[in-house]
Amino acid sequence: MLAALARYYDQLLETHPEKVARPGWCARKVKFVIQLSSEGSVYSIVRDSEKNGLERVVPEQVKRSSGVSANFLCDNSSYLLGIDAKGKPERSEKCFAAARELHCDILRETDSVCARALRLFFETWDVASAREHPAVVAAGDELLTGGNIVFVVTHGGSSESALDDGEIVEAWDKRSAHSDSDDSPVMRCLVTGEKGPIARLHPIIQGVYGAQSSGASLVGFNSRAFESYGHEEEQGRNAPVSIRAARAYSTALNYLLKDRNHHTRLGDTTLVYWAERSDDENSELFGIALGDLGGEGASNVELTEKSLHETLQSVAEGKHRARPELDTTFYVAGLAPNAARLSVRFFFKDNFGDILENIAQHYRRIAIAHHPQDREYLTPYQLLHSLENPNAKKPTVMSVLSEPLMRAILFNARYPEAAYMQALQRTFSSQDNEDKRTKKVSRARVALIKACLLRNYGYDEEEVTVDLNEGRSSTAYALGRTFALLEQIQETANKSSNISGRYFNSACATPGVAFPALLRLTSAHLQKIGRDNPGLAHYFRTQLAGMIKEDRVSAFPKRLSSAEQGNFLLGYWHQQQKRYEKKEKVGSDSSDQVQSDQPSDV
Numbered sequence: 001m002l003a004a005l006a007r008y009y010d011q012l013l014e015t016h017p018e019k020v021a022r023p024g025w026c027a028r029k030v031k032f033v034i035q036l037s038s039e040g041s042v043y044s045i046v047r048d049s050e051k052n053g054l055e056r057v058v059p060e061q062v063k064r065s066s067g068v069s070a071n072f073l074c075d076n077s078s079y080l081l082g083i084d085a086k087g088k089p090e091r092s093e094k095c096f097a098a099a100r101e102l103h104c105d106i107l108r109e110t111d112s113v114c115a116r117a118l119r120l121f122f123e124t125w126d127v128a129s130a131r132e133h134p135a136v137v138a139a140g141d142e143l144l145t146g147g148n149i150v151f152v153v154t155h156g157g158s159s160e161s162a163l164d165d166g167e168i169v170e171a172w173d174k175r176s177a178h179s180d181s182d183d184s185p186v187m188r189c190l191v192t193g194e195k196g197p198i199a200r201l202h203p204i205i206q207g208v209y210g211a212q213s214s215g216a217s218l219v220g221f222n223s224r225a226f227e228s229y230g231h232e233e234e235q236g237r238n239a240p241v242s243i244r245a246a247r248a249y250s251t252a253l254n255y256l257l258k259d260r261n262h263h264t265r266l267g268d269t270t271l272v273y274w275a276e277r278s279d280d281e282n283s284e285l286f287g288i289a290l291g292d293l294g295g296e297g298a299s300n301v302e303l304t305e306k307s308l309h310e311t312l313q314s315v316a317e318g319k320h321r322a323r324p325e326l327d328t329t330f331y332v333a334g335l336a337p338n339a340a341r342l343s344v345r346f347f348f349k350d351n352f353g354d355i356l357e358n359i360a361q362h363y364r365r366i367a368i369a370h371h372p373q374d375r376e377y378l379t380p381y382q383l384l385h386s387l388e389n390p391n392a393k394k395p396t397v398m399s400v401l402s403e404p405l406m407r408a409i410l411f412n413a414r415y416p417e418a419a420y421m422q423a424l425q426r427t428f429s430s431q432d433n434e435d436k437r438t439k440k441v442s443r444a445r446v447a448l449i450k451a452c453l454l455r456n457y458g459y460d461e462e463e464v465t466v467d468l469n470e471g472r473s474s475t476a477y478a479l480g481r482t483f484a485l486l487e488q489i490q491e492t493a494n495k496s497s498n499i500s501g502r503y504f505n506s507a508c509a510t511p512g513v514a515f516p517a518l519l520r521l522t523s524a525h526l527q528k529i530g531r532d533n534p535g536l537a538h539y540f541r542t543q544l545a546g547m548i549k550e551d552r553v554s555a556f557p558k559r560l561s562s563a564e565q566g567n568f569l570l571g572y573w574h575q576q577q578k579r580y581e582k583k584e585k586v587g588s589d590s591s592d593q594v595q596s597d598q599p600s601d602v
Helices: 002-017 090-108 113-124 134-139 139-145 168-181 245-258 280-287 299-318 352-366 380-385 396-409 417-429 445-455 474-493 499-508 512-532 536-547 562-578
Strands: 025-030 032-036 041-049 054-057 149-155 158-161 186-188 194-197 263-266 269-273 327-339 341-351
Touching: 025 245, 032 113, 032 263, 041 134, 041 139, 090 113, 090 168, 113 149, 113 168, 113 417, 113 445, 134 139, 134 194, 194 245, 245 269, 263 380, 263 396, 269 280, 269 396, 280 299, 280 327, 280 352, 299 352, 327 352, 327 396, 341 352, 341 396, 352 396, 352 445, 380 396, 380 445, 396 417, 417 445, 417 562, 445 562, 474 512, 474 562, 499 512, 499 562, 512 536
Parallel strands: 032 149
Antiparallel strands: 025 054, 032 041, 149 158, 186 194, 263 269, 269 327, 327 341
């Protein structure tokens, strides 16, 4: 993965040099600007108009854990002014002294106006009286809270940022190229395969959902248990990556995590993805294929549905193969927080055209009858979310199943068996709850069950269908349809039904125990309906007789296997969805037949 990210960094430098920092530089939010005169005196400190600061490309910053380490041209008030709000003036003085030494050393042989002004500033700035300086007082207390600060020098009636001064930039590039190599051992890089100076500490990664806001490490060693023999307390030397490769992969990954077309979320996992060619177009297409357009709201949902339908249609018709830019390697990585570090949940790569075809097959497998008001496509997030306990404080299933589910979708592999069993168990342990908007039998769980029956259990698409299959002879499927009909009969007789809460689990697992009792109850319900509407009662009896006729249910099984329980749920769902369709009148007395107009939950 690191090698692919390092190559992607070189790709970005070639195709989008304005989007990533060149080697030795990084992107940071800047809150304040110190305005200097050409003589190095401070005449104002300006707050940026953006709430969190304006992003600027600045010299590569050090990774601080403890101690004093200064950054060049961009740092906080402790280092650039010698003051802060921490109440430790002695440490602030040490910080400023370190920054002064760094800047004077780098700019010693640089003679531009900005460079001279910076040297004069660090040589003349009085830390002892800094708090009383008019510019500091005018900037307010927020200046001391830790935001990044940069320099602007005014001369000849114009202002120039020190970050844009050509001579200063050149001086930093020279320093950056040799700053770490002098103290770093030369080893063979695991990423490039070439010998070079090895990075002791790797740059931080920002933007992973749930990770520390200040960033987290992808590579790091903080315990003897993780270190190799002979490399105790040597940090990155345990996994030698060159300084250049470490900066390359971290810059590329931070770019992916900032650009909305290159990442999305799957529970607590952050997905990042990119392509070797036509990266922007293919990454946007991949996001659409996952049902994500980077936003919320009805307009985006409608646009996603339309775009996803068009994409899957082109895949089905083979049109995407005519686009040569899809014949390229595509990468998908799943990252999750782990204290101050990141865990790599998965890393996949394959031909992008093949990935699109596999995604299309997945959507065909999970396609199932649904209410017209529901969304056409179920996203991977919705499938995993349906397996979570709604009363849990934080998701647990997504952490375990995100990797195997994505593998199944992207590579047309078997679905995780744990997902199938969890769909069954979550159905058995749930109840309809209007306040929480949860359903005992939900579309997402049944859709996942259907996909597993097709891919894992070898059922044919002509047997396990999208809509109701009235000609199917499966006993479990017929029993599921029967239970839905019994529920409808009770609702018609009593204006409500409670058999789902009382009998559904036993009917699905041990129909031989549940159905004799259910049929006795149904006989009483049909007699009640027949007193007011004989035609409707006759219609229900005919439907019931057809579902449990001899060639389908010769006897009620004592128990159903897990695969049969999935077929039971599928039959139940199909029969329920049949009630949403507009039915023709069965007879002159059938107009009172119950019609449900409430949309199902996901």
